[in-house]
Structure formats: structure tokens, C-alpha cells
Amino acid sequence: MKAFAEKKVLLSNVGAIDPERIEDYLDRGGYEGLRAALKRSPAEVVGEIKESRLRGRGGAGFPTGLKWELVLKSRAKTRYVVCNADEGEPGTFKDRVLMEGDPHRLIEGMTICGYAVGAKRGFIYVRGEYALSIRRLERAISQARQRGLLGRKILGSDFSFDLEVRAGAGAYVCGEETALLESLEGKRGWPRIRPPFPVDYGFRGKPTVVNNVETLANVPEIMCRGAAWYRTLGTGDSPGTKLYPLSGALNRPRLVEAEMGVPLRTLIYDFGGGLPGGRELKGVLVGGAAGAFLAPEELDVPMDFKSLWEIGAGLGSGAVLVFDETACVIDVLWSVLSFFAHEACGQCTPCRVGTVILLSLLEKVQNGSGDPAVLEKMLKVTHLMKVASLCPLGQSVRLPVETALEKFRREFESHLKEGPCPQCKATTEVHA
């Protein structure tokens, strides 16, 4: 089996440069990707990204080059580039580390994207809580303008492009791309019905590329080193490196970067330092709250889009949340469901009502007042939410619920039989 070490491509500057000085970024080859791009035609730049087989890092894994091509080929004159920096998925802090530690990489990636698809303006929609990210990005943008790397006729070319940072105001659903666009337009963040997709009908109805921070941060490297180099990293289906935010019961919770396909076990025991106090691992929540629970038998799964999909999970944000033998799965699921119940935007009934019903059913399990039919009822609700919810927020709630029930069924049943465990008690007492 291939031995995996940490591999710093996107994180190569983080911690090594002063993120408030553009000189540091330039000294390490910064904006060379933009220079390389401007020497080629927009179609060639799109072609390079397509050949790299870069896939979106926001969770869905859509081919980035294809998305860009759809906007490039559009007939509309006005087009936009929007960076989704509304990172709110529990267990996820990768985009924050990138924006705080190396803001110019994102700006460079967005500018290349703007050139490739024919956009003149771009927006970085950062969640409002990320105050430091917002400050660093704004500073970096003004430095880039002063150096002619943003604004009119960039680096003496005919290409003009400018960027603006927009702060969100506290709504998880705005991480869904069409809700984000609504919010950017000054409205409440209610997801739109798709199709049409943002590549056809985006910001103010114009064709728009919406890409995650991590996705765009890959772009300068691909332009510098080429698609062939990029494809030597990771797996055939999911090339490149991936940022994996490690949290929970670990000795070294932190952000690590490794090639796609790194086994979950390596992330936990090598990069995360294993569990504290020699405790036993009970399970892992992979991909965020909208992710899947994995059992200890599944730790050898390669962490890429295809391998996780094949075992009924998903890569999501790449988040790895570890819990040990002392944790209660029902209590962890309670926390996941209260997150969704709070963050459901209220637009569609299946999600608005479904999340609350799920939470009340689970609380019956927690306080020992449920009957065995409760678990089947939960699965009925998640199925309904899967088929009838308007956006991925509601559709994906089934994943944590179904995987928790499938893999930790006995723990649910023992709660039903024997009443609440001490952790569930502590939680329900506080929230009574």
C-alpha cells in the first residue's frame, strides 16, 4: 500500500509568510500563475483546468473546468465570479486557515478564473464571523490593486478585473450557492429552485461561476505547473491534494493537507496524533454535519470522492470529527440535528418541519420515553426530506441519521430499553 505523508501545496505558504505582506507572496512565486494565464487565451486556460480534472472542494465535487466552460460559452456579456467563503459546515475550518494565512492565493485564483470566463467583477462572500479573514482579504486586495494585479489592464494586458469582499451575516444556508447569490443581492438567503444553475442564471441573473475557496486556491498551482503535474497527485477520479480539517477526540486537532485518497486511518492516527489517553475510537463523522457516521471497521477507506461515495458516505468538506468510547452516538446526533433544526431556512416545509420532528423523535430516544417504532419513524422522515426538500441542506440530513442508525443501532436500542445515558441526561436537562 502507498505510504502517505502530508503534502503541502495549498498550505505551502501558510505559517511561512506574513499574510499581510504581498512581497512575501511574490517572493515565493506568487502571481506567476496569473502571468502564465494571461499569456494564453481564455479557452486555453479553461482547457488546462479541464485537463487537470480539478473537482469542486465545496462538497459536491463538480468538475471545475466544465463549470468555467459553461460560463465562458455563454452569450451574456456581463458575467461574474463568486467565491463561496461562507464556511459554516461543523468541523470545517479549512477555508478560514487559507484566507487568514495566504489570502493572495485566493485572489490570484479568482483573477485567473475571471480572465478565463470573461468576467470583470468578482465577489468573495465570507461568513460574517470570520472577522480576521475579511480584514486580511481586504488588505490583500488593496495591495494587489496597488501593484496592478487587480483593476484596469492587469499586468499591462487588456484584461480588467476587480474584487470585493462581502460579509455574510450569520446563516449556514448561505453556503448553498443560490442562497448565497440571493444574499449577495441584498435579500434573505433563500435557496433558488435549480435549474437554472448559476452558470446560466447567477448574480443578478447573469452567468456566474461560484467556486469554493479551496477550489480556487488550486488554480494558480495548476497554471504554473500544468494539468499533467496536477494529475500525478491524488487518484485518477479525484486528482490533487485535499485539505482535511481534523477535530474532536484527537491529540493534535488541526488542518492537514494530503493527496486525495489518503486513508482515514492515516489522518486520525498519524496526522492527528491518535486519540488522547489511549482511548478507543468509537466512530467518525466524515464530511461535516451533512456527512456520514463511519464505524471503526471503516477506517481504511481512502478519503476521496469516489471511495467515500462507494461506501454510502461522501467527502463533503473533508472534515473528520472523531469521537471516542466515552461519547454517546445519540448525543452526537442530537447535536447534529439541533444544528439543522436551527439552520433550516424556513422556506420549504419538508426541511423546516422535518428537522424539528427528527429532533423531537431523537429527544424521545434520549430521555427514554420512546417506543421501538421511533427509529422507523425517523427513517420515514429523512426519506421524505431527501425526496422533497428544496436544497441540499434538507436533502442531506438523511446521511447522518441513516448512517448513525445503521452503524450504531444497538446503542439506540439500549437507550430505548434502559433509558438515557449520563451524557444524554446532561444535554436534555440543560435544554429542558
Next chain:
Amino acid sequence: MREGRILLARRVNRQEIVRKFPRREDQLLPLLHALQRANPQNYLTPDDLRAAAEHLRLPLAAVYDAVTFYSMFSLFPRGRHIIRVCRSPTCHLLGAIPLIEALERELGIRIGETTPDGFFTLEAVSCLGLCDRAPALMIDGESFGPLAPKDVRELLTQYREVKR
């Protein structure tokens, strides 16, 4: 009398803020952020909403609609400093509940309330993206974590001293 002067000062200040923004509806969130930041009580007054609506040529209802959707905007007075404590699954797993209890005890208020001296408001947040430092909280734009319940008293005392 003093009250009247403060109100007048805020009205002038409000117009100055509003005028900096282009009259496009996509400016609504940035404008609301700016108005709320300018209010030492960290909230949006009915006059703020009216000023935003007028300037951007939006119905007042549209402004109200947006404001009530986002958790960072408030229609009621809050403290000068906002404590946002994270209750995400990661923080929950690593002790968010005891941390919240310690904060409530130390401040003498519950989640959503403001201390009688108007210094702190305590809010719970779905996830702060500080999972590598869980359990975590933010005070205004500053991050703290990992925090044990016993760290709370010192943190709050120090913060009060620095910001007073």
C-alpha cells in the same frame, strides 16, 4: 438633554454612513453591517431600517425581511461586546455545555441576554469554524479556545479590564 444630543448625533452620523453606499439593493447587507457597527448598543433601530430602505429605494418590509433572517443582526439593544459561544457538534463533544453554563453563571445571564451594565451580550452560534480549538468562543472579532469552564472567570475579567 444629554439623551437628546446623543440622538441628534446619531442621526447625523447615520446619514453620513448611508451616503457612502451606492444606491443598489445589493448594498443592503454591507449597509446594515455598517449601521449596526456604528451603534454602541450593537443593534439596528427602526430609524436605521428606514434610512436603509429610503437610500436603497427598497420597501421597508424588504429591509425588515432581510434583517430578521440573519442571526448577526439584532432589532434590540445588545451589549457593547458580543460573546458568541459555539455549540457545534465538535464543541458539543468537547464540552460546550459546561462552558456555556460557566459563562451564564459568571455573567449572571442566560443565552440571548445582556449583562445589566450593558457590557456583554451572550449568544450561542451554530459553528464558528474554530473546531481545532474546541470548545471555543469569540468576543467581537477575537477567537478564544480551547476553554475549560474554569478559564471563564479570568477570560471575562481580563477582557473587561482591557476594553474598559
